[in-house]
Amino acid sequence: MKQEKKMQKNLFRKENGNKGFSLVELIIVMAIMAILTGIVGTQVVPYINKAKEAKDLQIISAFGTAAVSAYTFHAEEFPADKVTIVIGTANGVSESSKGVETTWKSEISTLTGYTDINAVKNAMTSDLKTTLTGIAIVFDPAAGTITANAYDASGTVLEPVTSFIGATATPGAGG
Secondary structure: OHHHHHHHHHHHHHHOOOOOOOHHHHHHHHHHHHHHHHHHHHHHHHHHHHHHHHHHHHHHHHHHHHHHHHHHHHHHHOOOOOEEEEEEOEOOEOOOOOHHHHHHHHHHHHHHOOOOHHHHHHHOOOOHHHHEEEEEEEEEOOOOEEEEEEEEOOOOEEEEEEEEEOOOOOOOOOO
């Protein structure tokens, strides 16, 4: 009999429009969601950091791509010897300031959109921006390679070393 009255009372409550959740049910659901968010959040953070690093490495790779483009467009003006262009300070060498190096640095800066090492660091989002001191771009016509290396304060090459093999334009004897 008591059970029947309870059932009728519950039916009556539902018929009167009390179809919502109780406060306890809502608190339990929120607690479960918080626990799941905590578990999933800790699993996602490493992937977010990897994405930031990949973006920063893509910025450095852009310097290698820009160097290949600059070399391809102006190969006849380029000296036949190996040339290193430095943006910032790389491996103890400061920014390039000689004639051909300044010209090529300007061309690469135009193609990448980064005017100096600070502009590069401002665009970066990972921990790489705190250690980066410079980027060195090495044109080696004899080997057919153009390499862009990012350096930290100790002169260590930061990953990756980006090499473009087969810059097929024949360098001139200019300089």
